[in-house]
Amino acid sequence: MADAQQMIKGLVGGMFTHPVRVPILHTPDEYGMAYEEVTFPSLDGTPLEAWWIPAPGSDKLIVANHPLPMSRYGFPSHLEPWKSMVPGGNDFEVNFLPEYKALHDAGYNVLTYDARNHGQSGDANGGIFTWGQFESRDVAGSLQFVKSRPDLAAMKVGLLSRCMGGNATYVAMTRYPELFADVRCMVNPQPVSLRVMAGQALGAMGLADRIDAMDREFKLITSFTIDQVSPIEYAKNCQVPTFITQVRDDVLTRPEDVQAIFDAIPVDDKKLFWIEGSTRRWDGYTYFPEHPEQLLEWFDKHMG
Template identity: 55%
Template sequence: MTDTKTAPAATAEEIEQFIRTYAAGFGATLRSPVWHSPAEAGLDFHEITFPSTDGVPLEGWYIPAPGSDKLIIANHPLWFSRSGLPAHIEPWKSMWAPTGNDNEVDFIPDYKILHDAGYHVLAYDLRNLGASGAANGGVISAGVYEARDVLGSLAYVRSRRDLDHLTIGLFSRCMGANATMFAMRAEPAAFDGVRAMVAPQPLSPRVTMEQSLVAAGIPARYIDELEQRVRLHNGFRLDDMSPVQPARSVNVPTLLYQVRDDVLTRPDDIQAVYDNITVEKDLFWIEDSTRRWDGYRYFAQNPGRILDWFDRHMS
């Protein structure tokens, strides 16, 4: 189990403020802007828009790799956009400084690596995040509603005559991984022909909320109050938003990876996701860090193992 640094015991007023603020993030999330562009890496790209399966307009980029017959569809974590998260500036810096994650995550290098390895890339913003449309009253569901966006991205690719013949792989990060697993449970046939998935750092809301309470010096028994407040915003119990059970529906070869000592989760959570996957799978741990963002930056710094997974299953 990950050790979490505990703050001095919080006062009743501080507890109320923490619970109110944390829960509110599931009711009206702060959008990260699309802060970067593929043009910064010298990539040709096209702005695209397509509907989720329930009609929400989703914004994205299509980055072609001429001559390739392979496509990676990429989505992103909660709070982020398709370009990453500018956590080095306010208001995100103050929000993430207590966990050591007050530095930027830029996903453009990821797309450059995939492109140069011979993959077309389609990257899109999930609902209520980035530049995509508002939906479901603006609430965050940690993957439940967002699964419709995953399904929409697949439908979009198959609707384009210039893309419908491509071999597809998925790069589904954090809440995007959760959403993909919920989508596989809802509509398994939609993933016919998808060859592989890389799913960094899926996360159960209960676990990260428990870790966050401890880090704030708040007794763990307040998880029930926090769950109730979240449910007042989005209607979901915490365990309803966990990817652990939907992982049983994963139906493509899947590679997971996770910062082992990430202060925002515990290793047993991703291990439970991994254990429930019944198709070909692999899991590796990123060591010597407590920063979750290091997991999101890992591919740009160490692409070999992830590219090998895609290459092996998509060739």
């Protein structure tokens, strides 16, 4: 019993609530893109570090964020110590730069930022990660930044909100709907509910019956229950055309959870694409960098 409790404490006190920062190993100039390092405040003042990648002559802008525990670059899970942190065979690099390159070459400006407590952005809230609750302020800050720059304010805006970034976007849509009035659409790879991911992790540890103990530990650290940070209720306030992608057999989640998030979105113009033939979550993050066709098709349809 004591060993099980220590395992739960380690799981919750580690990656589930305290993201490990990663180095930024690639920059846009390596892919032939001119860019500017910019910084802007989150809604609560936390400094966020970002890349502004302009596509001269274009009035279309994609604002991109990232999953836990990644950064605007991606995640160096081909290197230690990050390689050992991720289960399920996800021991290869996630690099978002080819995705930005595909968007840039298709005529899209890109603004991509590190969330609080990730990458090079500022510390906030004692360093804890809240599965979109506090991180929603970063989404709001990115949209406020767009409106604050005369060269960006009139652009058509689309969102590329990945995993945790997608969860945070749904929360922001609920709390700050006025900021999304001019957003044309969203692409949301791999949204997830913590109860489901925690259940999968506990099951792999032989502790499938200890979800209540995990929930208690999560609340002691964050003051939230695992169900309070679920994106499903927040997704009910998404009012933009949304394209969700997910590795169907991802060992870290279950298809019915992603289906429930998709079903909660109350718009008719939405799409769910299952990535087949893999159990690795990271394949959901490398899919568009390697196969950008559907990504570009969705943005072209709604921002053309």
